Amino acid sequence: MRPEMKAPMNKVRDKWNRIYSKERLPGMPSAVLTDNADILPTGGVALDLACGLGTNSLFLAARGLEVHAWDISEVAISHLAEQARSLGLNIQTRVVNITAAALPTESYDLVVTSHYLDRSLPPAIMKAARPGGLICYQTFTAEKLVNKGPSNPDFLLQPNELPSFVPGCEILAATDQSHNTNENDPLAGRAFIIARKPGVSDGD
Numbered sequence: 083m084r085p086e087m088k089a090p091m092n093k094v095r096d097k098w099n100r101i102y103s104k105e106r107l108p109g110m111p112s113a114v115l116t117d118n119a120d121i122l123p124t125g126g127v128a129l130d131l132a133c134g135l136g137t138n139s140l141f142l143a144a145r146g147l148e149v150h151a152w153d154i155s156e157v158a159i160s161h162l163a164e165q166a167r168s169l170g171l172n173i174q175t176r177v178v179n180i181t182a183a184a185l186p187t188e189s190y191d192l193v194v195t196s197h198y199l200d201r202s203l204p205p206a207i208m209k210a211a212r213p214g215g216l217i218c219y220q221t222f223t224a225e226k227l228v229n230k231g232p233s234n235p236d237f238l239l240q241p242n243e244l245p246s247f248v249p250g251c252e253i254l255a256a257t258d259q260s261h262n263t264n265e266n267d268p269l270a271g272r273a274f275i276i277a278r279k280p281g282v283s284d285g286d
């Protein structure tokens with residue numbers, strides 16, 4: 083990595099480490115998973131990208147998946163590893179700066195990216211899913227009306243952007259709740275998509 087690239091990533095890591103030093107307990111799993119639990123696999127291997135404290139990893143592992151949980155924050159990852167150990171859940175944690183190059187090929191039955199937007203990743207995420215595997219994205223939108231989520235437009239979805247992340251895939255579920263103003267609704271201000279990569283999974 084070039085030296086000038088290091089500082090921003092260190093800053094990102096430090097910011098999230100500070101947040102997770104205060105906030106130790108994972109919240110509720112993302113609505114993209116809970117609202118669509120019936121179409122998610124209950125076996126195989128899942129990747130939870132930018133997992134944070136791993137609320138989604140814990141949810142998926144409790145349903146029977148082996149989960150690979152990746153995040154840049156070693157503080158979040160160490161909390162998650164401790165939780166997974168104490169609950170006896172199969173979660174393989176990894177401290178990593180997520181880049182397209184870090185993602186393996188055709189390795190996952192499910193790839194989840196929640197509340198994290200890096201537009202360089204979708205093609206690599208498509209590759210990382212196994213044929214027939216599912217890809218789930220959920221994050222805040224640029225048109226959101228709730229006072230939650232990032233303000234930097236780089237981290238906000240443009241209208242109808244999610245389908246462009248999963249070209250050629252079958253869309254199994256999708257919603258855009260940009261105009262939902264109910265602050266208590268876990269989907270308010272967000273959009274999600276669940277898509278199936280073409281091909282037949284080993285489990286079919």
Ligand SMILES: C[S@@+](CC[C@H](N)C(=O)[O-])C[C@H]1O[C@@H](n2cnc3c(N)ncnc32)[C@H](O)[C@@H]1O
Nearest residue numbers: 098132133134153154155178179180196197198
């Ligand atoms: C808003 S949190 C989302 C956590 C979790 N996915 C959720 O939905 O609750 C964003 C996460 O992205 C992680 N992150 C930010 N930049 C990253 C990078 N370059 N590589 C890996 N993780 C990163 C942060 O450490 C943080 O845990």
